[in-house]
Every structure is written in structure tokens, then in C-alpha cells.
Amino acid sequence: MIPVSASLALLLPAFQLLPAFEPPVDPDRGEAQRWAAEELSKPQYASAKPSWIAEIWNQFVDWLRSLNGDSIGGANIGVPLIGALAVVLIVVAVIVVRPRLNARKKTSAKVFDGEPTVDADAFRALASAAASREDWQTAVVEQFRAVVRAAEDRAVIDIQAGRTADEAAAQLGRAFGAASSRLEEAARIFDGVKYGKATATASDHAAVRALDTRLSAMRPDFAGQPANGLAVPR
Structure with missing residues (x-):
């Protein structure tokens, strides 16, 4: 039989391995808040916070749920979102993109339809006859051809x-x-009538006719750089 003193000697190392017993601590309110702040300031808690993108997404989801009576769940929230974005993209394409593409495709109208033997006076006569019957579209076209x-x-x-x-x-x-600015304006009016089917007015014809009269009285100065289409002065 093992003596009692020997048994206690054998159990002593085991008791030494047990953690020291500490009495329960009952901190006051301020101490508890300080402990909580220190605990939450640790890196593992900071890394667990949602990113700003996740926070915005959560706010957006909450907004959609408020509109739908909280019937939208997180699993199917992408379906209405994709649908809404598709509608927005279609509206933007119709309002913004399509007119710009159409404008790029538009080309200027040809001045002549194949009248190589008709001189300027003949075009002026056609324009005057059209103006007398208030056919301003024809008057604008023939007057610009005269120019x-x-x-x-x-x-x-x-x-x-x-x-x-x-x-x-x-x-x-x-x-x-x-007269470069007036020439550009006359070309715009011509294109609007001939290509764009725009409605011309008496003032439109008067502007092109005044340009024709002015250029007939001007001597060309050939200002600017030479370009294709300019005749060599003789």
C-alpha cells in the first residue's frame, strides 16, 4: 500500500498544471465600455467590417425592399436590378446615342443632279420663277446652284x-x-431642303440670293491654304 505522503507527491505536479483560479470580476459601466472598445479595436474585427461598396449595396437593397414591402429577398435581388439597368441603358441609347449616330451618317447633298450645260443665269431664272409662286424649297436649291x-x-x-x-x-x-460664314449657312439651308426635306422660307431664299449677288461683285482673294477644287487664278 502506497503511503499518503507518496500519493500527494505524485499529484502535486498535476495541480501545478491547472490554471490559477481568478475570482469573477464585476466591472462598472465605464470599465465595461472601455473593455469593449479595446476588444473591437483589434485587427480581426476591423477586417471583418463590410466595405463601402457592400454598405452602399445593402442600403440599395433596403431601399428596394421598402418599395416592395420587404418582399424582395437577397437571393433574387439581382433580377429586378438587372431589369432596371437594362431599361435605363435602352432609354439612354434612344435619347443620346441614336441621334449622334444618325448625325454621323448624314452626308451633304450633291449640288447638281447632272446639269453640266446649264449656266448660272439659267439657275437664277429657275430660282426666280419658283420664288414667284412661293415655292421656297425650289428657289433655295436653284439659287445655291447659281452660286x-x-x-x-x-x-x-x-x-x-x-x-x-x-x-x-x-x-x-x-x-x-x-463670305465664308455666309457660304456655310447657305450650304446648311441647301442641305436642309435637298437632303433633310426641311421647309424653306422666303428669308432663306433671300439670304442665298444676297450671297449670290455679293459673290458676283467680289474678287476672289484665295485666302487660306490651296485645296482641291480651287481653280488656278488666270
């Missing part, structure tokens, strides 16, 4: 098949620098 054909007859610009109104205005603008 271009007169420049060709004077060798200010070369005769060029398929020349557009924008090209004619640019070439004549380099020959008659002081």
Missing part, C-alpha cells in the same frame, strides 16, 4: 462632278474669305 455654277464659270473653282454643298462652301470660303 456654285457662277464660281465655276468664273474659274474660281474647278468643275467637279458630284461636289456636295459642304465641299462647295469650303472651297468657295477659301476663295472668298470674307
Whole structure:
């Protein structure tokens, strides 16, 4: 039989391994708040916080739920969101993108339809006859043709098949620098009537006719850089 003293000697190392017993601590309110703040300031808690993107998403989900009586769950929230985004993209495409694409596709109308033997005076007569019957669309078209054909007859610009109104205005603008802005405006009116089917007015025809009269009295200065379509002064 093992003596009692020997048994106690054998159990002593085991008791030494047990953690020291501490009495329960009952902190006051301020101490408890301090302990909680110190605990939550540890890195593992900071890394567990949601990112700002997650917070925005959660707020958006809460907003959708408020509109739907909390019937939208987290699993199917992407379905209405994708649908809403698709509608927004379609609206943006219709309002913004499509008109810009159409504008890029638009080209300037050709000045002549194939009247190489008709001189400027003949076009002026056609324009005057159209104006007398208040056919302002025809009057604008024929008057602008008179402007271009007169420049060709004077060798200010070369005769060029398929020349557009924008090209004619640019070439004549380099020959008659002081009238470049009026030439651009006349080309815009011509394109609006001939290509865009716009409605012309008596003032539109009067503006193109005044331009025709002014250019007939001007000497070309050929200001600016030489370009294709400008005739060589003789």
C-alpha cells in the first residue's frame, strides 16, 4: 500500500498544471465600455467590417425592399436590378446615342443632279420663277446652284462632278474669305431642303440670293491654304 505522503507527491505536479483560479470580476459601466472598445479595436474585427461598396449595396437593397414591402429577398435581388439597368441603358441609347449616330451618317447633298450645260443665269431664272409662286424649297436649291455654277464659270473653282454643298462652301470660303460664314449657312439651308426635306422660307431664299449677288461683285482673294477644287487664278 502506497503511503499518503507518496500519493500527494505524485499529484502535486498535476495541480501545478491547472490554471490559477481568478475570482469573477464585476466591472462598472465605464470599465465595461472601455473593455469593449479595446476588444473591437483589434485587427480581426476591423477586417471583418463590410466595405463601402457592400454598405452602399445593402442600403440599395433596403431601399428596394421598402418599395416592395420587404418582399424582395437577397437571393433574387439581382433580377429586378438587372431589369432596371437594362431599361435605363435602352432609354439612354434612344435619347443620346441614336441621334449622334444618325448625325454621323448624314452626308451633304450633291449640288447638281447632272446639269453640266446649264449656266448660272439659267439657275437664277429657275430660282426666280419658283420664288414667284412661293415655292421656297425650289428657289433655295436653284439659287445655291447659281452660286456654285457662277464660281465655276468664273474659274474660281474647278468643275467637279458630284461636289456636295459642304465641299462647295469650303472651297468657295477659301476663295472668298470674307463670305465664308455666309457660304456655310447657305450650304446648311441647301442641305436642309435637298437632303433633310426641311421647309424653306422666303428669308432663306433671300439670304442665298444676297450671297449670290455679293459673290458676283467680289474678287476672289484665295485666302487660306490651296485645296482641291480651287481653280488656278488666270
